[in-house]
Amino acid sequence: MKNELLIALATAIFAGILIGIQATFISRGGAAIGDTRSGMLTTVLGAGFAILVLAVTWRQSSGVEIGRATWIGLLVAGILGTIILSSISFATQSLGITTTLATLLLGQMLVTVFVDHRGLAGGESIPVTWVRLGGILLLFAGVYLTLWRQP
Secondary structure, three states: OOOOHHHHHHHHHHHHHHHHHHHHHHHHHHHHOOOOHHHHHHHHHHHHHHHHHHHHHHHHHOOOOHEEEEEEEHHHHHHHHHHHHHHHHHHOOOOOOOOOOOOOHHHHHHHHHHHHHOOOOOOOOOOHHHHHHHHHHHHHHHHHHHHOOOO
C-alpha cells in the first residue's frame, strides 16, 4: 500500500475513535440538559475552538480566496453538523453508543455510495459494484446484530 493510503486509513480510524468519544460526551450532555441543547451547545463550543484555530492559522494561508459556493456549502455542512449532534444525543439515549454509531455509519454509506459513484465530492468517480453493495448489506447486518441484547 502507498504511504498516503496508510496515512489516510490511520487518520480515518483516529477520527472514528474521536467520534466514539464525542458521542459519549454528547449522550451524557443530552441526559443532563436535553438532546437539542446538548447538540447546540456542542456546536457553539466547537465553533469557539474553530475560530481560535482559524485566527492562529489564517495568515499562513494568505492569498486564499473563498468563493460564494464554498461559503454556502460550508454553511450547509455546519447546519447539518448541528442537526447530527442533536440526533446523536437523542439516539444514544435509547440505542446506546455502539448501535447509534453503527447506524450513523450505515446512513453515511447509503448516501456516499451515490456521491462516490457520481464523483460529487470532487474526487474521481468510484462505480457502484456488487462488492460495494455487499459491504453495505454487511453494515445492515452489523446494525441488526448491535441491537441484540442478552438478558
